[in-house]
Amino acid sequence: MRVIQKFGGTSVADADRIRHVAGQVARRIRNGDQVVVVVSAMGNRTDELIDLALSVSPDPEPRELDQLLATGEHMSAALMAMALQAMGQEAIGLTGSQAGIYSRAAHGAGRIERIDADRIEDELRSGRIPIVAGFQGVTEELDYVTLGRGASDLTAVALGVALQADRCETYKDVEGVYTADPRVVPNARRLIDLHYEEMLEMATQGSQVMHNRAVELAATHELPILVASSMIDVPGTLIHGGPEMEERNRVRSVVDDHDIAKVTLRHVPDQRGIAARIFEPLAEAAISVDTIVQNASEQKLTDLTFTIAHEDLRRAEGLMESICESIGANGYTTETNLGKVSIVGAGIQTESGYAARMFRALADANVNIDLITTSEIRITCIVHSDHVGKAVNALHKAFGLDQEA
Numbered sequence: 001m002r003v004i005q006k007f008g009g010t011s012v013a014d015a016d017r018i019r020h021v022a023g024q025v026a027r028r029i030r031n032g033d034q035v036v037v038v039v040s041a042m043g044n045r046t047d048e049l050i051d052l053a054l055s056v057s058p059d060p061e062p063r064e065l066d067q068l069l070a071t072g073e074h075m076s077a078a079l080m081a082m083a084l085q086a087m088g089q090e091a092i093g094l095t096g097s098q099a100g101i102y103s104r105a106a107h108g109a110g111r112i113e114r115i116d117a118d119r120i121e122d123e124l125r126s127g128r129i130p131i132v133a134g135f136q137g138v139t140e141e142l143d144y145v146t147l148g149r150g151a152s153d154l155t156a157v158a159l160g161v162a163l164q165a166d167r168c169e170t171y172k173d174v175e176g177v178y179t180a181d182p183r184v185v186p187n188a189r190r191l192i193d194l195h196y197e198e199m200l201e202m203a204t205q206g207s208q209v210m211h212n213r214a215v216e217l218a219a220t221h222e223l224p225i226l227v228a229s230s231m232i233d234v235p236g237t238l239i240h241g242g243p244e245m246e247e248r249n250r251v252r253s254v255v256d257d258h259d260i261a262k263v264t265l266r267h268v269p270d271q272r273g274i275a276a277r278i279f280e281p282l283a284e285a286a287i288s289v290d291t292i293v294q295n296a297s298e299q300k301l302t303d304l305t306f307t308i309a310h311e312d313l314r315r316a317e318g319l320m321e322s323i324c325e326s327i328g329a330n331g332y333t334t335e336t337n338l339g340k341v342s343i344v345g346a347g348i349q350t351e352s353g354y355a356a357r358m359f360r361a362l363a364d365a366n367v368n369i370d371l372i373t374t375s376e377i378r379i380t381c382i383v384h385s386d387h388v389g390k391a392v393n394a395l396h397k398a399f400g401l402d403q404e405a
């Protein structure tokens, strides 16, 4: 079997951990599997590099920041190759550029454009284990572009697709994907498997356990992803497109997200083309808008509310004056200190009663709901950030996720 094995930051946090996961890779090779390894930067290295950059410049050039951040993963790849070599395995560390991963800028938010897998295939043919630095690609001019926080998962899936791997395995500090973040809900349980669409909703709603574009790419190419622990040998969670082992039509997980900001435009004229004029400038500035609520209009005027990541608020505020002016709205207000909780499960929208149960559970936990949105397999409530923890725990209990399926 051909597999991509991806090791996240905690799995390569220090020399001991690197030797431990190198041993895991070596065992797979001895079992006859063909392995390509993808590594993240060690521990919190990426955050440390960002702090270092900010200590020499208040506003580092995005290109130089990417030059710097790419080194975090370079380090892990070289060290992992050395650890494997010390165990008698032939291995070679590769940067994103040496691995043939081409991406398009924006710096800090690159997109993988294509993968030229010849070098990796050559290394595999000559019996070496390629160890690829995650989270990065290069432009055609060979400038480094990082792919967004947590995007080593994306490198792993993209390589899996390009190399036609049988599956992609991502090793983390958790034993798989749980019914909720185990750091927030102590009695969360590991799920045996999940459908791509469920994992994609979870990732998009803020569950950091898998990068959302990685899940999206895996779904498009039907590449199964295993999420498992690099510390202990348990079966993990398989994300795939087939029928699930656990029943459908039920809530599978509760997801929490923090640091959300809300913008409300007041007295927006109810006319054709207004929404486009509000959201086009935001899209051009690459500000991703999440929930959008437009109320029914009274006397041809309405309020329009949307949410964005808190970190984008300053940039959005920079655009709001001119947006208000261009549409003739009567100003805007903003609110921070918001978070969100979502319930996710394939088929929950086709069964009645899930929304009512969610609202009742939140009411009983004394959590006020600010906004509500739904998709076919998800219901999300925006709540005060101080209430996110108790809301997630209340929902986890209300939908019986603390009990065996």
Ligand code: ADP
Residues within 6 Å of the ligand: 007, 008, 009, 010, 011, 040, 150, 170, 171, 172, 173, 174, 176, 177, 178, 179, 180, 181, 182, 183, 207, 208, 209, 210, 253
């Ligand atoms: P990696 O080391 O591969 O980058 P991450 O740290 O990005 O891994 O993701 C693992 C973390 O995701 C866990 O420590 C856990 O707190 C968090 N997490 C959030 N939601 C979930 C969930 N539903 N199941 C498992 N882990 C979750």
Ligand code: ASP
Residues within 6 Å of the ligand: 008, 009, 040, 041, 046, 047, 072, 134, 135, 148, 149, 150, 151, 152, 153
């Ligand atoms: N090192 C990068 C980050 O911390 C990428 C990753 O770990 O996936 O975001």
Ligand code: MG
Residues within 6 Å of the ligand: 008, 150, 151, 208, 209
């Ligand atoms: Mg991650």
